[in-house]
Amino acid sequence: MFSTLFILPHCLGAQRTVRYDLYVTDTVVNYTGKNVRGIAINGSIPGPKLEFTEGDTAAIYIHNRMHHETSVHWHGLILPNEQDGVPYLTTAPAKPHSTHLYKFPLKQSGTYWYHSHTMLQEQSGLYGAFIIRKREEPPMQEHTLLLADWTDENPHQVERSLHNATDWYMIRKNAAQDYGRALMEGYFGTKLVNEWKRMHAMDVSDVYYERFFVNGRIEDSARFNPGKKARLRVINGSSSTYFWLTYGGGKITVVSSDGEDVGPVAVDRLIVGVSETYDVIVDVPEKGIAHEFVATAEDRTGRASVWIGEGRRQLAEPLGRLKYFEGMKMMNGMMTVNMEMKDMGMNMGLQQMDMNAVMYPEAAQEKDRAHGAHEGHGASPSITTLNYAMLRAKEKTTLPVAPIRTMTFELTGNMNRFVWTIDDKTVSETDRILIRKGEITRIVMINNSMMRHPMHLHGHYFRVLNGQGDRSPLKNVIDIMPMETDTIEFYNSGYGDWFFHCHILYHMMSGMGRIFTYENSPPNAQVPDKEKGLKKVYADDRRFYSAAEIGLESNGSDGELRFASTRWLLQTEWRLGLDERKGYESESHIGRYLDKKQFLLGYTGWDYRYRNPDDESGRNIFGQANTKDRRGVFCAGLIYIFPWFLEADLRLDHTGNLRLQLTRDDIPLTARLRGWGTVNSDLEYGFGMRYALTKYFSLSSHYDSDMGVGAGITITY
């Protein structure tokens, strides 16, 4: 009797419910001297670290104090589908000025995190660490490092700019790969071939970030007992930045990935993909010296660090700037003119061969040293870099014996239009993928795009088939580099809809993902109208992005407005003269991209031009009469982007007139100077240049066979 009484409270303790209250508010932050909008949780960015013990039940109240809805996704957690936090797909959104309760039991331990899954809110600050400790864990000093990237620019503007192939971020990064620089550095031919293969430039990331943070600071420090070991829980909570981790005080011993323990493996550095987590153990220096644990952005435009130890601070070796033209040369070799990647039979996978190494200055130095190292592979024996093949689970991870369904996903994308897809289709362009409880889903992923993608599966662990047999590691995010092929598999043991997507948020929002749906799932009370909910989910990648280029020059105004989505383009352009003789003209089109690579656009539209009396009506090169006065025509045509970005526009109007126009825009002459030229079969031509002063304003000048010479400013939106 007594013993029962004793055990009872103990049992209650084991199933305790841990409650957190998160107040989400709009806020104003100032990281760079500029006040900008942000989103805070309980007044801070990032949000508070939530701590639990395995077996607890988490009860988290989201008090949305904003004027717009929100959601929270519990990244990496195995939980009931309706708690997953993908608004309209699995969970009801937290409406403005209301409270939403998330409640779920914790069946795992490790390092996880949470973030908004609503539009681009995560970028603005809605994220935090989620730590679950083991029941009986030997105590060890530890520190959580939540990494993030920050731009003062509104994330929606960033997204819009990316969809319009802005080169402003490259200018900010000092990474513009223009012809001038190519010429000076002896890579002119490389640049020419690169553009011939219809690639604009070479980079490892899309966005320029003003700041990189660890726990919301550029520099953090951790209080540890000197001379002992310490566990660092590293979470990459950035919106699109991979981080290199290096430590000045010795090896980094990786003990866990995505919350799951792996056999300790000591490395000199590792890259953390967007949304991945790693637990590492480092040596804390003796008193008197502090070593720097550095997270360097993959594009090396910035870093954040944590000082380990107390005393004089030994600066870690900074990672040098990327050698972009070397990367471009490598890309030229890998890419066919039709934008298909060829891996030259190298069977790449599991991050084992980092082709970007050709761009690392430290790799070049190491290569010189590494006697007889295989040319071009950046193999550097003295620096051990973690890759997925080195991860070995602590325990057996074999799945129950069950039927296996294998699917192949090709990761695809159009860099120039910023359309990111799987098998050339967005989430909204495909049906949900039905899976059956009790089966194994195996996915072979091939990255045929030019960027790496951290692919994340909600609510499940997958095994990464990395050659470790029954100790293949469990993860919920896998980074796939260009040209790599990786295979993952997971046991279907739930119900409902589970998102699988690229965790670079701008890629996800453009449609790079799929939804897995369990057959015969029970209805979800949080999403009562499934069809309506799906429409909301699909709306994310069906959006149109606007763009404008407006020239205000001494010879008149030229301009263009565009609205583009994944497949459609609405466009209107105009040329306004300053007097009647110069007249005006306008062309408006609606078009659709017809091929997979989006080089071919078919369109139809309406043109009108007006020019006063004594017009020089002439003949085009096809011998057809061609008046420019009060000419209004319907037309239909095709635009094809040839190698070297030569845009050919062939069209026929309702009067039977044929026009062929060749244009090349945005020739990068120097970092900020762009040239362009155009000529058509009506014997009109023009050429000009513009010099980017800011993201939106350029000085410009051009000559046009109709309007003459002009100079002024061009506004690019």
Added chain:
Amino acid sequence: MKKAIATMLSLAFIGVTHLEAQGRALKTATYSIPGSCGECRKRIESAASLEGVKTARWDAATRRLTVNYRPAKVTPDAILRSVAYAGFDNEKYLAPEAGYRNLEGCCRYEREPVVKAGKPDDHAGHAVIAPGREEPRKTQEPSVAPKHDDHRAAQEKAENGISKVYERYFQIKDRLVKDDGPGAAAMADGFLEALAGVKMEVMEKKDHDAFMKSLAQMRSSATTISGTKDLEKQRRAFSSLSEGVYPVMKQIKPVYGVYVDHCPMYGKGKGANWLSREKSIRNPYYGASMMTCGKVTETIR
């Protein structure tokens, strides 16, 4: 009354100047920064001249950097960090390896050996002197015995005296890098002296064999270097000296890492090797005219 007004005016005036002074107030701070020559001065001062620093002066005699800065714009922390990135340890920050290694020879100062984190008995990160870390350069006369041998080297290898031979070899190399013929000759004297001081009797058989095999070559080429001030002849002999030292060093490894560098151009394309403790290339065969020609082909450690 008049007086009162005058006082008030002056008070107001003081108030204004005080406010102004607060906005643009300058602070002066002095830090001890190592270094010894004009080159160091340039590097230290330019590294310290961040935005908000009005003046930065480094005095070679006192080895002190005095900065006059605006606290509203820049912090001492940022200044010291920048100086450390340029290669100079200071009270708050220690320079990264590469920053230190890129320093001119005369700027190399005596660094405390970096102790890696962890307990000495811990094999993952035991107390070793970081490979590639350059010991301070000798600028004194060769007759002065090197008193700053690597501590571990001194402990382990002092009994056979080979570490002194290596030390001298690197000094000859450094002189050739600087196109300093007389200096190289003097260092070669020191090399011969160290060679004579080697206690072969305490060597293990393998070490002894390797040493004996190269002894004649080392002796004759060092004699050639010490007997002339003609850089051409010295360099030819240095090529042979390097060939002699290399197998010895491979057998009797120093505790620090050594890089085997190769210059493919020397001797009309015949090529020549040399040994160095620094990873960066500083070519002794061409000196200033082609300082960075060559590459590392091997690491001995």
